[in-house]
Amino acid sequence: MFDGVARRQVSGLDLTAHSVAVLVPSLTALGSGLAFPSMIGPGFWVSTLLGFAIVGLFVLVFNQFATRFRSAGGLYTFVAKGLGPLPALVVAGGLVIGYSGMIGFGLSDAAGRTDAALSSAGIGVLGGPGRELILLGIGAVMCLYAIGRGIHWSTRAALLAEIVSFVMLGVVLCTWTARYGFPSSAEFSLEGASVTRILMGAGFIVVLTLAFESSASLGLESKRPFIEVPFALRSGLGLAAVLFGLANVVASARPADAPSVWTWRWFAPGEDRSVIDALVLLVLAWSLVALALCMWCALARLLFSLAREGVLPAVLGRVNARGIPMVAALTVTPLAVLPSIAAVLVGDGVGAFSWDLKEATGVVICTAYALTAVSLVAFLKAIDEVSALPVIAAVVAGTAAAAVAVNELLTEMRQGAYLGVGMLVVASVVGLMLKWGSSRGAGRGDDGRYVGMHDEALASTVRLPPDARGCEHAEV
Numbered sequence: 012m013f014d015g016v017a018r019r020q021v022s023g024l025d026l027t028a029h030s031v032a033v034l035v036p037s038l039t040a041l042g043s044g045l046a047f048p049s050m051i052g053p054g055f056w057v058s059t060l061l062g063f064a065i066v067g068l069f070v071l072v073f074n075q076f077a078t079r080f081r082s083a084g085g086l087y088t089f090v091a092k093g094l095g096p097l098p099a100l101v102v103a104g105g106l107v108i109g110y111s112g113m114i115g116f117g118l119s120d121a122a123g124r125t126d127a128a129l130s131s132a133g134i135g136v137l138g139g140p141g142r143e144l145i146l147l148g149i150g151a152v153m154c155l156y157a158i159g160r161g162i163h164w165s166t167r168a169a170l171l172a173e174i175v176s177f178v179m180l181g182v183v184l185c186t187w188t189a190r191y192g193f194p195s196s197a198e199f200s201l202e203g204a205s206v207t208r209i210l211m212g213a214g215f216i217v218v219l220t221l222a223f224e225s226s227a228s229l230g231l232e233s234k235r236p237f238i239e240v241p242f243a244l245r246s247g248l249g250l251a252a253v254l255f256g257l258a259n260v261v262a263s264a265r266p267a268d269a270p271s272v273w274t275w276r277w278f279a280p281g282e283d284r285s286v287i288d289a290l291v292l293l294v295l296a297w298s299l300v301a302l303a304l305c306m307w308c309a310l311a312r313l314l315f316s317l318a319r320e321g322v323l324p325a326v327l328g329r330v331n332a333r334g335i336p337m338v339a340a341l342t343v344t345p346l347a348v349l350p351s352i353a354a355v356l357v358g359d360g361v362g363a364f365s366w367d368l369k370e371a372t373g374v375v376i377c378t379a380y381a382l383t384a385v386s387l388v389a390f391l392k393a394i395d396e397v398s399a400l401p402v403i404a405a406v407v408a409g410t411a412a413a414a415v416a417v418n419e420l421l422t423e424m425r426q427g428a429y430l431g432v433g434m435l436v437v438a439s440v441v442g443l444m445l446k447w448g449s450s451r452g453a454g455r456g457d458d459g460r461y462v463g464m465h466d467e468a469l470a471s472t473v474r475l476p477p478d479a480r481g482c483e484h485a486e487v
Contacts, residue, residue, distance in 0.1 A: 012464060013083065013231055013319060017334025020163045021232045023239035028170035029226040029308075030247025032301040033113075036254040037176035039219050041183060041295065044258030045265075046272040051212040054204030059259055061209065062216025063252040066223075068408035069380060070248055072387050073224045074241040075401050081230040081237070083312040084463065086383050091463020093386025093393070097446055099463050103317060104442025105379040108434050110310040111346035112372030113222050117303030118154075119351040120365035121296040122146035127275060128292035133284050140355045147355070151348050154304045158311070158340045161333040162232050165304055172301035179294045180254065183277045184261050194264040214415045216255075218373040223247055225309035232334070307343055314339040320464050322449045370419055371431035375438050377416035384409030 048055045076089040084091075087106055091099035125146050129136075137145065157165040226243045230236040262272075270280040275292060279285035315336035318328030327339045354364035384405040391397045423431045449462055 013316075016083075016231050016330060016336075017162055018232060019234045020161070020334070021166060021229050021239075022234055023242060024170065025163065025166035026226050026229060026233055026239050026243035027246050028166055028173060029229065029305045030223050030243045031173050031250060032169040032298070032305045033223050033225055034220055034247055034251040035176075035298050035302050036251040037173070037180040038295050038298055039251065040180055040254045040258035041277065041291070042272065043215070043219060044255045045187075045262040047212065047255075047259050048198070048263045048265075049267070050215075051208050052203065052205065054201050054209050055212065055259060055263070056199055056256070057201070057204070058209040058212030059216065059252075059256055062213035063220075063248070063255070065213060065217055065408065065411045066220045066248055068404045068411070069224070069384075070241075070244045071401060071404040072384050072408050073227065073244060075387055075391070076383075077227050077230070077240045077244070078237050081233075082464065083228050083231050083316040085225060085228045085309065085313060086379050087313060088316070088463045089383050089390075090379075090386040093388070093390035094382065096449060096462035098382055098386070100322070100445040100449060101439060101442030102379045102382050103313065103322075103445055104440070105375045105435075105438040106313055107310065107346070107441055108438040109372050109375040109379065110222065110225065110306050110313070111343070112350075112368050112375065112434065113306040114154075114303045114310065114343070114347040115351050116365050116369045116372065117299045117301075117306065118147055118150040118348065119354070119368065121150050121299035121303065122351075123365055124275075124292045124296040124299065128289040128296065131275070131284055131289035131292060132286050143355050144352065147348060147351055150300050150303060151344065153300055154307050155340065155344070157304050158308060158335060159331075159333075159337060161335060162229065162308065165308060166229075169301040169305055172297045176294050176298045177254075179291055183291065184257065186278060187261050187265070191261075191264040191266070191269075194260060198263040211418075214411075214418055217377065217411065217415045218370060218419070220248065220251065221369075221373055221376045222306060222309075223251075225306060228309040228312040231312075303347070307340065307347065310343050310346075311336050311340040314342060316464065317445065320449070320462060322445050322462070367428065367430055370423065371434045374416045374419045374423075374431035375434050377412040377419070378435065378438075380412035381409045381416065384412065 043050075047059065051058045073086075073089070076092065080088060080092070082088040084103070085106065087099055087103040090102045122143050126143055129142070130138075136142070157168045224244060226247070227240050230240055233239050270276060274280070276282060276285055276288050277291055278287045314323060314327045315330075317323040318325055318339070327336070327342060329336065329338050331337045350368065351364060387405040388397075388402055391401060420431050420435075423429065
């Protein structure tokens with residue numbers, strides 16, 4: 012079924028590094044985290060707590076599956092267990108498009124920040140779109156090189172990037188505290204707070220944390236998946252929440268007339284050039300490449316899983332001598348880089364395009380989150396393990412994910428943009444095409460393959476009733 016994969020190569024530390032790298036906590040803390048108090052106003056801390064609490068409910072939902080199944084399909088496999096093949100393949104289509112968007116976001120934002128770093132340092136060689144395209148290509152080559160070296164190498168590369176970025180974040184926050192002092196208790200008053208702004212801020216945090224669950228796609232390669240995958244999801248999110256909240260507290264003491272955070276001048280506010288701020292931008296760019304690398308690994312494993320099930324061509328299910336689905340990884344390349352290249356060529360620039368892509372990706376991935384939450388309720392009912400906490404978590408998390416997706420769509424359309432709508436339509440079309448492929452390939456064929464396969468080692472542990480609704484793919 013999944014033979015040839017590099018088994019027991021990924022430790023709990025590696026999985027946690029993957030989750031942390033996807034969350035890019037240093038980047039979010041130094042950008043949105045420092046800007047959040049001024050964005051939300053009074054009650055910003057309530058918005059932060061609410062946002063991360065919602066994402067924490069996603070962790071509870073995902074871990075209900077992650078403690079039972081070891082697979083490379085992630086959310087796609089989870090939805091198959093509760094809602095059956097068609098919704099699962101629609102989610103798979105969403106993940107293909109959503110994860111591709113996350114890779115594109117990482118590469119394009121890394122290129123944009125590296126370009127800004129060069130400008131900040133006064134380096135004007137090959138300025139403009141040409142330099143952006145070169146930087147974008149360098150990021151993609153770095154990802155493919157790391158993937159080709161093996162899963163252990165690529166996860167450690169992500170871990171190293173995060174360690175460096177944490178050190179840099181600490182230096183920046185200490186510098187800001189020395190400059191602006193500590194906040195007073197008045198900064199945390201709820202007087203004048205807007206419920207609408209607080210809720211919008213919570214939704215913004217959900218978008219910031221997209222795809223942190225992708226570490227579950229490394230379950231086949233982890234040493235103790237039922238312990239390490241859930242721990243990676245919890246610890247990665249917990250670390251991101253702490254750093255984001257810490258940045259909120261530090262930024263709340265900043266005067267209203269201080270230079271904007273978005274000038275990317277943490278050490279030299281108001282200055283056109285700053286070598287030290289250029290170094291910060293380079294570290295953040297490295298973290299963004301690590302994000303792209305981890306998402307690339309996750310998407311390659313999703314394609315690998317679909318190929319092993321017979322949904323996609325068998326060639327995508329091949330692994331190299333290191334146990335890496337390299338053909339699938341190479342197939343990801345055009346999905347990852349072409350949208351960003353097109354944005355540069357039409358004059359949008361990678362910097363402006365990266366956040367638009369992130370928000371549009373949020374529509375697709377939040378839709379997948381909502382379907383996963385619904386599938387959990389159906390799954391627990393099918394195996395007769397319904398309990399209050401996971402069901403409540405699924406209902407609240409699913410509702411929140413759907414609300415964020417709808418809000419992102421409406422906001423985008425009010426601005427006259429339709430990237431999110433387009434990505435959602437493409438994701439649905441891809442899902443239907445995958446369903447067509449499954450009916451021609453695996454489906455529930457004589458060779459024992461089915462939609463939403465998990466590691467056979469679990470067949471005696473997880474018992475799914477064959478006659479349960481939505482579980483026609485289950486092993487008996």
